[in-house]
Every structure is written in C-alpha cells, then in structure tokens.
Amino acid sequence: MKHYDAIVIGAGQAGTPLCRKLAKLGLKTALIEKRWVGGTCVNDGCSPTKAMVASAKAAWSARHNETLGVHVGGITVDFDEIIDRKNSIVHMMRGNSEKRILDTAGLDLIYGTARFSGRKEITVSLPDGGTDTFTADKFFLNTGLKPVIPDIEGIHSIPYLTSTTIMELTEIPEHLLILGSGYIALEFGQMFTRFGSKVTIIEPSKRILKREDSDIAEEVTKILAQEDIEIITGTKAAGFSQNGHIINVTLETEGIKSQRTCTHVLVAAGRKPQLGEFGLEVAGIEVDKKGYIKVNAQLETSAEGIYALGDVKGGPAFTHISYDDYRQIIQLVVEKKQIDISDRLVPYCMFIDPQLGRVGITEQEAREKGLDIKVAVLKNDSVARSIETGDERGMMKAIIDAKTGAILGAAVLAEQGGEIVTILQMAMMGGITYDRLLNGVFAHPTYAESLNNLFMTLE
Numbered sequence: 001m002k003h004y005d006a007i008v009i010g011a012g013q014a015g016t017p018l019c020r021k022l023a024k025l026g027l028k029t030a031l032i033e034k035r036w037v038g039g040t041c042v043n044d045g046c047s048p049t050k051a052m053v054a055s056a057k058a059a060w061s062a063r064h065n066e067t068l069g070v071h072v073g074g075i076t077v078d079f080d081e082i083i084d085r086k087n088s089i090v091h092m093m094r095g096n097s098e099k100r101i102l103d104t105a106g107l108d109l110i111y112g113t114a115r116f117s118g119r120k121e122i123t124v125s126l127p128d129g130g131t132d133t134f135t136a137d138k139f140f141l142n143t144g145l146k147p148v149i150p151d152i153e154g155i156h157s158i159p160y161l162t163s164t165t166i167m168e169l170t171e172i173p174e175h176l177l178i179l180g181s182g183y184i185a186l187e188f189g190q191m192f193t194r195f196g197s198k199v200t201i202i203e204p205s206k207r208i209l210k211r212e213d214s215d216i217a218e219e220v221t222k223i224l225a226q227e228d229i230e231i232i233t234g235t236k237a238a239g240f241s242q243n244g245h246i247i248n249v250t251l252e253t254e255g256i257k258s259q260r261t262c263t264h265v266l267v268a269a270g271r272k273p274q275l276g277e278f279g280l281e282v283a284g285i286e287v288d289k290k291g292y293i294k295v296n297a298q299l300e301t302s303a304e305g306i307y308a309l310g311d312v313k314g315g316p317a318f319t320h321i322s323y324d325d326y327r328q329i330i331q332l333v334v335e336k337k338q339i340d341i342s343d344r345l346v347p348y349c350m351f352i353d354p355q356l357g358r359v360g361i362t363e364q365e366a367r368e369k370g371l372d373i374k375v376a377v378l379k380n381d382s383v384a385r386s387i388e389t390g391d392e393r394g395m396m397k398a399i400i401d402a403k404t405g406a407i408l409g410a411a412v413l414a415e416q417g418g419e420i421v422t423i424l425q426m427a428m429m430g431g432i433t434y435d436r437l438l439n440g441v442f443a444h445p446t447y448a449e450s451l452n453n454l455f456m457t458l459e
C-alpha cells in the first residue's frame with residue numbers, strides 16, 4: 001500500500017493548484033480524479049458556458065446593430081461551429097492543466113474514483129476495473145457538486161437535459177422548457193433564445209432570482225421578456241410524458257393543473273453533493289442536513305487532518321471561492337497561519353446580457369437585519385455611456401451604511417456589470433466611502449464615471 005504526505009481528491013478549482021503547490025513544497029502528493037482534470041469550471045461550467053454565451057451575444061449584437069444604423073443582412077447561427085469552438089476551448093484548458101500536473105515532480109496523477117476505506121485510507125476504482133489502496137497523513141477533498149433532479153412524476157421517462165448534457169446537443173431545441181430560474185436557467189435560457197429556440201422558464205417561487213432584491217429581479221424579468229422568453233412563476237412541474245419528439249408537461253399553479261408541450265426539458269433546479277458511495281462515515285467525516293461536508297472556519301472536517309474545499313463544503317458555489325479555499329489552505333497548512341473563511345467578501349456575476357454583477361449584502365438582507373442604510377439606485381437609461389452605445393437596459397444599486405458611508409453591497413445590471421461591480425468591491429476592500437466615489441474624477445464617458453451619478457442620487 002503506497003503512502004503519501006498528502007492526497008487531494010478531485011481536480012477542481014482548489015484541488016488542481018493545491019496538489020501542484022504541495023508537491024513543489026516537497027510533499028509526496030497524489031491527485032485522484034475520476035473524470036477530467038479541471039473539474040466543473042473547465043469541463044462543464046464556467047468556461048464552456050461563457051464561450052457559448054459569447055456566441056449568443058454575437059447573434060444578439062448582429063440583430064441589434066440595426067438600431068445603431070449598421071445593417072448586416074441575414075443572420076445564421078451555426079450550432080456545430082459554436083459547439084466546436086466551445087470544445088476546443090475546453091480541450092485546450094484541460095490539456096494545459098493536465099500537462100502542468102504531469103510536469104510537476106513529486107506529484108502522481110491517478111485517474112479513478114476514490115472512496116474512504118479507513119480513517120486515513122482510500123481505495124480507488126481504476127479505469128481498468130482494478131482497485132488500488134493508498135494512505136496519507138492529510139487529505140483534501142474537492143469533489144464538487146452534481147445537478148439535483150427533482151422527484152417529479154415521469155421525469156425519468158423523458159430525455160431531460162442537465163447543464164452538462166445541454167452542451168452536448170447537436171441541434172438547437174425548438175422549444176426548451178427550463179425548471180428553475182437561477183444562474184444556470186437564466187444563462188442557458190437567454191443563450192438558447194438567441195440561438196433561435198422558444199424558451200419557457202418554470203419557477204416554483206413567486207419570483208425569479210429570489211436571493212436578489214425584487215427591483216433587480218423585476219428588471220431582469222423585463223429584459224428577458226423583451227427577448228420573448230416566457231417566465232412562469234409560482235408554478236411547479238408536476239408530471240412529464242413523451243409523445244414522439246413532443247414532451248407533455250403538467251404544470252401546477254396554486255393547486256390548479258394545466259398542460260403544456262415542449263421539445264426539450266433542462267433541469268436547472270440547483271446542485272448538491274452526492275457523496276453516497278464516498279465512505280465518509282468510515283473516515284469519521286460528518287455532513288450537514290443538506291448533505292454538504294461540515295467544515296470549521298479553517299476548512300477542516302470533523303476528521304482531524306482531512307479538509308474540504310470548494311463547493312462540496314456548502315456556501316457560495318463559485319470558482320473564485322474554491323480557488324480562494326486553496327489559497328487559505330496553503331496559509332494554514334504550509335505557512336502555519338490562522339485562517340478564517342467566515343467573513344470573506346463574496347462577489348459573483350451572472351452572465352446573462354446585460355451581466356448582473358454582485359457583491360456584499362442586498363437591500364432585502366440589510367432590512368431583515370435592521371441595519372441603518374441608505375440605498376442609491378440609478379437606471380441605465382440616464383447613464384451617458386449606455387445611451388451612446390445603444391444599450392440602456394439595466395440599473396445600478398448600492399447599499400450604504402447611513403452612519404459611516406461605507407459601501408455594504410452593490411448590484412450592477414449592465415453591459416460589463418461584473419467588471420463595474422469590481423470597482424465597488426475594491427472600494428469596500430480599501431474602506432473607501434461612497435462620498436469619495438461621488439466626487440472621484442473618472443474618465444468620461446465610461447460606465448465607471450456613472451458611479452458619480454449613482455451616489456449623487458443620495459444627495
């Protein structure tokens with residue numbers, strides 16, 4: 001049985017840099033991966049979706065250019081080319097990452113599925129059907145999440161799609177019905193509308209994007225409706241059946257059933273860890289009520305010397321959070337510094353168009369906590385840059401501590417909203433109060449300059 005100083009399970013956004021760093025520091029390290037290096041982000045998440053979102057944006061711009069006086073003739077969307085481009089980006093990223101791992105001395109990359117067979121021992125099912133067993137002083141779990149498939153009558157009798165399989169389609173769906181209205185639903189919903197599908201979104205809650213402020217959700221709804229995306233809220237799917245290439249859907253709204261049809265169904269109802277076969281109990285690793293691995297503020301599980309990083313530990317499921325877990329673990333385990341992940345600022349960006357960039361607290365969270373706040377809101381139709389570029393959709397919003405002037409949170413629904421909100425995040429990181437941005441000199445006419453106008457609304 002081979003012994004390592006460290007074993008990393010899962011080549012995700014934390015595990016991949018971590019195994020290389022540990023090996024470079026002289027620790028005999030193994031990385032166990034059951035599928036592909038790069039995990040969700042590279043293979044089925046951020047990179048492939050954003051590559052396809054870029055194609056969808058190009059299709060939209062080509063049609064929208066008419067409003068700028070530029071006529072480009074008939075537009076065709078070549079789905080094969082879009083998928084080929086997406087695949088070549090994924091293969092390049094995955095290949096580069098795998099090469100960096102293979103080139104690292106003192107690091108073994110072992111393809112196979114790991115499960116705990118002892119407190120500090122794993123057994124790996126290898127692709128050739130055999131198994132191998134390894135022990136280590138320390139384990140780092142970066143095994144990620146999988147799509148939740150809700151228990152709906154008939155769902156397993158239809159060829160439903162997930163965020164992974166929808167990117168393997170060879171034809172653009174005629175009518176795509178999407179369960180859920182979170183990031184995955186809205187990014188794919190708008191993308192396929194722009195490729196030419198009819199899209200219907202079914203959301204059980206009263207409104208879409210329930211974690212965001214209602215004015216932001218309303219603005220997103222308005223933008224999606226302008227592209228003829230049908231959004232049905234307060235409604236759940238209660239049953240599915242298939243008739244040739246047509247899928248029959250039973251919907252239920254306040255107890256009243258109705259029938260719809262579509263050609264494809266995308267399940268985008270959230271993601272969760274599915275660790276049934278992982279042998280966590282053998283290693284003494286506890287999970288919470290939702291099945292996430294429990295960790296303390298130092299990322300350590302209930303089993304000493306076993307750490308969990310990235311999505312599998314619960315909390316915000318983003319690439320940059322998983323990557324930061326890697327940075328934190330290096331500080332803790334290698335640099336022997338104290339870490340605390342509980343007060344981390346969490347930015348994110350939903351890549352609909354215009355983008356929704358977010359950081360910090362929402363207005364609804366601040367009000368629920370009884371905080372003394374001021375709220376600055378600016379619609380983009382009064383932003384010079386938006387008017388000039390012909391895209392006045394969206395709005396900006398910031399939550400301010402009424403006493404100190406500190407920025408507590410922001411939402412920017414705008415072209416490059418993810419970049420603009422990062423300016424506000426840097427102000428938050430540097431303790432720059434809103435009045436300094438109100439009076440800051442920014443180049444004209446940029447979106448950044450409109451932060452002057454956003455905070456002027458508080459005067």
Ligand SMILES: Cc1cc2nc3c(=O)[nH]c(=O)nc-3n(C[C@H](O)[C@H](O)[C@H](O)COP(=O)(O)OP(=O)(O)OC[C@H]3O[C@@H](n4cnc5c(N)ncnc54)[C@H](O)[C@@H]3O)c2cc1C
Pocket residue numbers: 009010011012013014015032033034035036037038039040041042044045046047049050112113114115142143144145163184278309310311312317318319320322351
């Ligand atoms: C469609 C989609 C789009 C997304 N877009 C964005 C975005 O734009 N921005 C953003 O920040 N985030 C995005 N995310 C989320 C992001 O992909 C994840 O938060 C990120 O990849 C972090 O994942 P991770 O490091 O926890 O693990 P993952 O990247 O999920 O990696 C886990 C790895 O563990 C392996 N594994 C699991 N079990 C075992 C086992 N028993 N043995 C061996 N190996 C195992 C898996 O094969 C996988 O490679 C998106 C997600 C999806 C699904």
Ligand SMILES: NC(=O)c1ccc[n+]([C@@H]2O[C@H](COP(=O)([O-])OP(=O)(O)OC[C@H]3O[C@@H](n4cnc5c(N)ncnc54)[C@H](O)[C@@H]3O)[C@@H](O)[C@H]2O)c1
Pocket residue numbers: 150179180181182183184185187202203204205209236237268269270271316317318348349350351
């Ligand atoms: N741009 C990004 O950063 C990005 C993009 C995609 C995914 N992600 C990550 O992936 C995670 C998963 O994304 P997601 O969109 O699947 O999850 P989500 O949690 O964002 O949204 C899930 C949606 O499904 C709905 N829902 C729940 N049960 C349902 C049911 N039975 N029928 C219909 N709808 C139901 C919820 O009300 C919600 O609207 C996100 O939380 C995010 O962390 C990030």
